[in-house]
Amino acid sequence: MGHEQVVFCQDPHTGLNAIIAIHNTTLGPSLGGTRLWNYNSHEEALVDALRLSRGMTYKSAISGLNLGGGKAVLIGDASKLKNEAYWRRYGKFVNSLNGKYITAEDVNTSSGDMEYIGMETKFVTGKPEYMGGSGDPSPLTAYGVYMGMKAAAKKAWGSDNLSGKRVLVQGAGNVGQYLMGHLVEEGAVLFISDINEAKLKQALGKYPKAQVVDSKDVFEKEYDIYAPCALGATVNTESINKMKCPVIAGAANNQLADENVHGPMLMEKGIIYVPDFLINAGGIINISIEIDGYNYDRAINTVGKIYNRTLDIFDIAEKDKVHTQLAAMRMAEKRLNDVAKLRVGI
Numbered sequence: 501m502g503h504e505q506v507v508f509c510q511d512p513h514t515g516l517n518a519i520i521a522i523h524n525t526t527l528g529p530s531l532g533g534t535r536l537w538n539y540n541s542h543e544e545a546l547v548d549a550l551r552l553s554r555g556m557t558y559k560s561a562i563s564g565l566n567l568g569g570g571k572a573v574l575i576g577d578a579s580k581l582k583n584e585a586y587w588r589r590y591g592k593f594v595n596s597l598n599g600k601y602i603t604a605e606d607v608n609t610s611s612g613d614m615e616y617i618g619m620e621t622k623f624v625t626g627k628p629e630y631m632g633g634s635g636d637p638s639p640l641t642a643y644g645v646y647m648g649m650k651a652a653a654k655k656a657w658g659s660d661n662l663s664g665k666r667v668l669v670q671g672a673g674n675v676g677q678y679l680m681g682h683l684v685e686e687g688a689v690l691f692i693s694d695i696n697e698a699k700l701k702q703a704l705g706k707y708p709k710a711q712v713v714d715s716k717d718v719f720e721k722e723y724d725i726y727a728p729c730a731l732g733a734t735v736n737t738e739s740i741n742k743m744k745c746p747v748i749a750g751a752a753n754n755q756l757a758d759e760n761v762h763g764p765m766l767m768e769k770g771i772i773y774v775p776d777f778l779i780n781a782g783g784i785i786n787i788s789i790e791i792d793g794y795n796y797d798r799a800i801n802t803v804g805k806i807y808n809r810t811l812d813i814f815d816i817a818e819k820d821k822v823h824t825q826l827a828a829m830r831m832a833e834k835r836l837n838d839v840a841k842l843r844v845g846i
């Protein structure tokens with residue numbers, strides 16, 4: 501995948517077992533969250549780090565940010581590992597890269613964890629608001645997903661109004677729950693699914709009219725919009741064959757199991773797909789603003805641009821007769837190549 505550097509970090513005292521993948525720093529220091537997950541194998545973790553960091557390169561490039569792509573995965577059981585020493589040890593490893601990689605939150609990591617990491621390195625974002633940070637990126641990620649979803653609705657039905665639209669939010673986590681808030685406010689009919697009962701209960705407490713769908717049956721029902729907000733690769737041959745929804749617009753990273761297979765497959769089936777790295781860039785946009793001194797108004801306005809960018813990608817894909825993921829990748833690669841050329845000369 502063309503990575504610049506991949507670093508393996510181990511510390512037996514704290515149980516830290518990390519992979520930091522730096523994909524591309526053409527546009528600036530690589531920035532991407534730290535994911536803590538109980539992977540089945542080191543290979544699985546490495547593949548995740550490689551794919552996620554590459555996604556970050558595309559995400560920042562298409563969003564007009566001067567940041568490169570990086571990501572870290574930590575292997576192990578979050579409930580057993582998380583403590584001050586663990587995070588500080590990890591912070592020391594991040595620091596050893598001298599700013600080539602800047603970390604942030606992701607699945608199973610919080611702004612409180614970033615505070616511990618920040619005791620050992622300045623190359624950390626997503627710190628709590630009271631420390632001058634931008635805090636939890638999930639609300640802004642969800643807002644960006646909501647804007648991208650509205651753009652997809654406009655493409656599908658000629659209006660971006662989501663009132664009455666049947667939307668399945670798969671994954672009632674941080675982003676999923678904020679997204680549900682926007683959908684309920686606009687009058688969408690909400691379906692939710694999660695493998696974690698506690699998360700479902702929490703979501704139902706906030707949105708009691710939501711209908712729960714068993715995670716094994718998600719693609720058996722008909723929806724207008726499927727919003728993947730759990731983990732990646734849920735858009736695959738099996739799920740596409742079952743899908744009865746005209747739009748996919750959600751927060752998860754790496755939604756397509758194989759972009760070369762499933763991008764064209766969605767196009768053939770006439771399913772409108774909003775590229776993941778375009779629609780879920782709200783969090784990184786928010787964090788990029790933290791680097792220059794955080795300002796919420798600037799953050800939300802910049803995230804709102806996802807709406808027009810999504811419409812642009814639909815137009816380009818249609819004009820070039822390619823699937824939307826490829827159109828978005830080309831747009832990101834063009835910016836990377838154009839900026840790389842700037843390095844020549846004064």
Ligand code: NAD
Binds near residue numbers: 607641672
């Ligand atoms: P989270 O951990 O808070 O939520 C994920 C939820 O998905 C959890 O509740 C989990 O139980 C659930 N889940 C896992 N497997 C599932 C399955 N098979 N079916 C149904 N539910 C399942 O994470 P999050 O921060 O909300 O992020 C969600 C996704 O969005 C991730 O893929 C993440 O990488 C991506 N993302 C998040 C942000 C952000 O700002 N947090 C930014 C960009 C992308």
